[in-house]
Amino acid sequence: MAANSQAEGTMIELVCSTDTDSGVVTVVERVGQNNYVLRGKIPVGNAPRGSVKFTKDGRGYVSNGAGDTISEIDVISNREIGRIKVGVAPRGVGIVPGDRFALVSNSGSNTVSVVDLSHRREVTQVAVGRDPRHMAISKAGDWAYVSIWGSDYVSKLDIQPLTDPMRADVDTSAQAVREVGRMQVRSDAHPYSTALDPSGELLFVANTQSQYLSIFSTKTDKLHAEVDLGSKGSRGIAFSPDGKVAFVSVEDTSEVVAIDVPSMAITRRIEVGPGPRGIAVSRDGGTLYSSAFSRNSSPVNARQPGARQPSSFNPNTVTVVDLSAPTGTARAVASWSQVDVGKGPCSVAIFYR
Template sequence: MARNVEFFSTDTDDGTISVVAKAGPGEHRRIDQIRVGNAPRGGVKFTRSGRGFVCNTSQNTISEIDPVAHTEVRRIEVGHGPRGQGLLPGDTYLLVSNSGSDTVSIVDLELNVEIHQVPVGRDPRHMGISADGRSAWVCVWGAGYVSKLDLTALVERQDAAGVTEVARIPVDAKAHPYSLGIDPSGRRVFVANTQATYVTVIDTATHETHRVDVGFIGGRGVAFSPDGRHALITVESISRVYVIDVDTLAVTRHIPVGGGPRGLVVDPADSTAYVTNFSRTNLRAVAPELDYDPNTLTVIDLGSAPLDREEGVFDTEPLYVGFGPCSVTMFDLDTLPEQERQRRTERLTT
């Protein structure tokens, strides 16, 4: 049965979002590019109703995009240098980290306007929201810690001014925490550090931290296997995805991918991972054995080799997108209301 899944690649150098349709395993086709603002960064965040949002870092705005019409709907002004986003359950509020303002914006998605900014420290980047929507964990890249925000006032009383920073969990001043992911059980936060040779793991209940050595700097993106047993971490400097056991915190293996991997997303329906290759050069010139082009996603069949041990080679393929892909997210259009799905069908057949 054909699927209506689309992947949205944030292409920083193009100022666009590339749209890739997926009909089934290995059946991919780039079908469109959506023009947004200058230097888009971070993955597109989608509401359940299909509103997509992406940061325009050089223009101090976020763009809303329509995943059916593949158009930009509007721009909303936020702080300086927006980089990362977090969508609260219920799809009423969006958090935006402003790397130039040292704040997190709270955007009301019913009014389509920023309503408050929360100070968090120097140069915040990417974030994660707890499943209950009551906590945000924000990488503060310039200060070397993860900021925890209490969102209870926003969730219970729609009180944006009541959102407060309740903890600063140290990573290291020189580690530069870049992005993070909350494991599906909600017990641990995995933090990718751009200037440390380790991944930081935070216990959500106690704020106790652990270090998982990967041997190289350049941590960028975090995702999880469909069963939640393994964390997947992109390491840009060595062009690999490292696999970490969520329970034991042991590194179980690594997966070679394209040059300069940053963002990644996993399609749980067929255990396929998609990794953005941000490197602007062709690695064959310096490493002929690496058969990867720039401006691509590396598609990894996670079921083609074990994740828990170094055995076998994963099946991979390149997927061409726009220039400077830094992040990728997916959206299942089959989750849209029938009227929206019909609108997509009409668009594709005309």
């Protein structure tokens, strides 16, 4: 552990940045209120994508988009444990409750892999639409919702066989997974990521080529609402711990939009680093982390006429936002800082130990 890390016996917060261009996962420890110490950079495969997903015992998994594998990593010892072969151009990873299986969306194979984590092997692939991306998995482990970027729908997968205690055989459990529904978004909207609110009753869908955020009811699988973000380019979704606020990164305007979930009204626009994609909210709800994916520091044109663009945001960083800063509907810089990571950070995750 780094010399400046927190005292033994206290919880540590590790910010894990998936850095596509460097081929690493950068691990940074939060020390105190707003001090960050580099713990290490873990080499993984080529072009890692998506946030690191963790099992309860701390194993981390990230997809290698150009290597057709996912990496298992240990963020405490800062090393890659191994790689698991999956389909072509994997993007999103989801851990099925129980930590026995993982799902991997293969954008080049038009499939979702079912991976046996204990034996580090792909068991089967489930056919879906064209170019699947990032996914959400229900807390009960009964459904997975996968963004099908190239076919403008969200695939609903029945994954109950993976958590059924009566199914002891790994292979037959995995091969019973199937697509049971399709939730259509707007034509040419290209859904990129999905996220379930803490109640599990609402599925939020970020569409990269539509200015509308899609929200579906998980009880009916029907469209519940749409939120006009004012610009296309939405990428990542995160929630406050109480589920009352949804945060959506908008790459095209370099901002994170805060949405009041009960009313579906935009309450705040927060400027962040250039080209934000992945975002994450701390366990206490006080801090938001946003990956600045843009390859340069040139400011992105503001959507609002006359709005100020900060000149001090840098690429290859994770923006740290203090969510306790004053709110408002105006586009304004919140209290923030930056943490240097690898090149091309596309996603961010938080690990607690």
